[in-house]
Amino acid sequence: MINVEGLHHRFDTNEILKGISFEQETGTVTTIIGPSGSGKTTLLRSLNMLETPYKGVIELGNRLFNIENFNKQDITRLRSQSAMVFQHYNLFKNRTILENITEGLIYGQGMNKKEANAKAMKYLEKVSLEDKADAYPVQLSGGQQQRVGIVRALSIEPEVLLLDEPTSALDPESVQGVLNIIQEIASEGRTMVIVTHEIQFAKEVSDQVLFMDNGEIIERGTPESVIDNPSSERTRRFLSRLTSTVGS
Incomplete structure (x- = not known):
C-alpha cells in the first residue's frame, strides 16, 4: 500500500507541496492530474526521494519513513520499493x-x-x-x-511503479501504443502512481484520481466522481479548459 501524510516540500521560500496526504491500496492505480506547476511531479518524485521533502510521512509497501528523521540508508530502502519511468526515457x-x-x-x-x-x-x-x-x-x-x-x-x-508524464515527450502516433502497454500492466494488478495530462486515459486506467493545484490536493475520488462529476469549481474549470482545447 501507499500512505502519505502531511508531505511538505519547498524550493527556497516557495512552498511546492503544502501538506499532501493520500492513501492507495496495493494493486490499484492512482493518477495525478492538474495544471502545470501544481506540484504533481514534485509529489511523484518525492515518493522515492528524487525530490527531498522537509516534513511528512511516506509508507510504501511494508516500510514507514518519517521524513524529518530520514538518512541515506532510509533513502536506499525507500527506493528499493519503487521504480520510476521518466518523461524523457533517461x-x-x-x-x-x-x-x-x-x-x-x-x-x-x-x-x-x-x-x-x-x-x-x-x-x-x-x-x-x-x-x-x-x-x-x-x-x-x-x-x-x-x-x-x-x-x-x-x-x-518494484512494489510501486511511478510514471511521470510517460507520453509527454512522444509524437501523437506513439502515444496510444505506450498508453496501451501501461493499461496492460495495470490490468495485471500492479500498484502504480501516474502523473498524466491524458484525461481519458486517467479515466480508463485509474482506481483513484487526485486533482492537484497550487501544491494541494483539491479533489480526490474515483474517475467517475473527479473527472465526470467534479465537486470543486477549480476542477471543473480545469477540465472544461482541456475539453475546449481538444475540441478547437
Missing part, C-alpha cells in the same frame, strides 16, 4: 537496449549476467521489442525508447 546512450535493462539487475540486485539477460528478454518480448535488444537508444523511436524505460522499471519488480 536511457544510457552508450549502452545497448539489453544493457540498459540489465544494469540495474546485475549491479543493483546482484543477479548474474545470464539470469539478467533472460529476464530482460522476457520483458522486451512483452512490449514487442525483443528484436531491438542489441540496438542503441538512438536507433529507436521515442515510443520505443519509452517502452524500454517501462521495461527497465518493471524488470526490477
